[in-house]
Amino acid sequence: MQAEAAVAVINIFFILGGIIFFASNASAEDYARAQTYFHSFNNNVKVLTAVFALNKDINLDTNTYFKYTVDIINPKLESEENEHGTAATTTTSGASTAAGGSGAKDVRNEITAGVTHNFNNIVGVELYYDYSKENDYTSHTPSLTLKKDLFEKNTTMTMSYSRNIDKVYGKFMNGEQGRNTGNYFFGITQVLSPLTIAQLGYSRSNVTGYNSDGVRLASLNGVSQSSCTDRSASCVDEAFPDSRKRDAVVFGINQFIPNSIIDRSSVKFTYRYYNDDWNIASNTEEVEYNEYITEDTIFRVNFRYYEQTKANFVKDTYVSSDRYMSSSPQFNGFNSQLFGLKLTNNFLREGSFEGKYEYYSQSINTYAHIFMFTLRMTF
Numbered sequence: 562m563q564a565e566a567a568v569a570v571i572n573i574f575f576i577l578g579g580i581i582f583f584a585s586n587a588s589a590e591d592y593a594r595a596q597t598y599f600h601s602f603n604n605n606v607k608v609l610t611a612v613f614a615l616n617k618d619i620n621l622d623t624n625t626y627f628k629y630t631v632d633i634i635n636p637k638l639e640s641e642e643n644e645h646g647t648a649a650t651t652t653t654s655g656a657s658t659a660a661g662g663s664g665a666k667d668v669r670n671e672i673t674a675g676v677t678h679n680f681n682n683i684v685g686v687e688l689y690y691d692y693s694k695e696n697d698y699t700s701h702t703p704s705l706t707l708k709k710d711l712f713e714k715n716t717t718m719t720m721s722y723s724r725n726i727d728k729v730y731g732k733f734m735n736g737e738q739g740r741n742t743g744n745y746f747f748g749i750t751q752v753l754s755p756l757t758i759a760q761l762g763y764s765r766s767n768v769t770g771y772n773s774d775g776v777r778l779a780s781l782n783g784v785s786q787s788s789c790t791d792r793s794a795s796c797v798d799e800a801f802p803d804s805r806k807r808d809a810v811v812f813g814i815n816q817f818i819p820n821s822i823i824d825r826s827s828v829k830f831t832y833r834y835y836n837d838d839w840n841i842a843s844n845t846e847e848v849e850y851n852e853y854i855t856e857d858t859i860f861r862v863n864f865r866y867y868e869q870t871k872a873n874f875v876k877d878t879y880v881s882s883d884r885y886m887s888s889s890p891q892f893n894g895f896n897s898q899l900f901g902l903k904l905t906n907n908f909l910r911e912g913s914f915e916g917k918y919e920y921y922s923q924s925i926n927t928y929a930h931i932f933m934f935t936l937r938m939t940f
Contacts, residue, residue, distance in 0.1 A: 592616050596935040603928050609633045624677040632669040669695035684709050697776060701726040715752040731775020733798060738771035760813040772801040779886040783878050786888050800885050802839065809835040824853040840873035841892065861903040868896035890925055897923040912938035
């Protein structure tokens with residue numbers, strides 16, 4: 562994994578350097594961004610993510626965006642694909658970046674492309690397409706977003722729709738299965754004062770199709786889950802409902818503090834409530850504090866707490882007559898915490914460098930150290 566990781570990171574930063582060197586006639590809003598994440602879990606799982614993104618203005622009203630992401634997971638990690646994002650990485654596609662539990666290495670490649678256009682300051686339209694592929698999962702995700710500014714741009718309304726068109730072909734599956742998800746979002750951003758901004762949003766997801774990843778077996782009659790490495794009378798396929806309806810509400814407020822202890826600062830509070838018809842409910846609370854420690858350097862500290870209830874069909878022991886059964890911890894009740902520190906430096910006013918460290922811990926004896934480095938250049 563070390564050699565693949567080095568090659569991925571070198572390639573991303575080499576592309577970034579080439580774009581910046583050869584670019585010409587570009588606007589101040591054009592930028593290239595190279596980013597790498599490294600996750601180290603307590604079960605010796607390592608996940609490396611490399612990202613290259615390019616933002617280019619065509620004219621004053623039209624903007625294009627491109628992003629390439631590669632995840633290298635060794636070995637594959639049991640996915641914590643809960644409702645606030647996986648512990649490893651977060652993706653816009655339906656494919657899980659670290660799903661499985663097969664113990665094998667996995668590589669996920671993702672491409673995102675989009676265009677944004679402002680129609681005479683009446684409405685902004687964003688069209689995006691995301692394609693993601695890993696060893697046992699393929700996902701296509703088109704999306705449409707509409708944005709409207711009101712009241713001298715003090716209010717912004719956002720509506721969006723995306724559709725995940727996924728194919729699953731896990732190691733314990735006899736063939737390929739499909740999964741489709743329709744995602745709806747409506748949000749309002751409101752300027753309350755020159756120093757205060759509030760946000761309110763609602764999202765709905767309707768999932769239909771094959772809701773397992775096909776990479777785990779459920780144990781019956783008290784048999785140890787760790788012994789289920791192949792199908793048998795006591796180790797059978799997971800079984801889930803073929804539909805799932807998911808709702809979430811999020812509220813946030815961002816307060817700017819012009820005369821803080823050092824210089825300028827801001828504090829942001831976010832709360833998110835989620836529930837679905839599998840009886841999973843979750844609460845996510847996060848606080849983020851940003852401080853200018855010099856004119857060009859920003860320090861950030863954040864803390865997030867997450868808790869969820871278990872799905873209504875989850876049991877300690879299953880029998881063959883049970884209609885639904887799961888061996889995945891993502892449907893259990895648990896809580897998690899994340900603590901992070903980030904430093905951003907804007908150099909020569911043409912680019913910025915970010916370094917971030919996060920510590921993630923979960924109540925089911927999982928924790929991870931997360932490192933992120935980003936180089937962003939305008940041209």
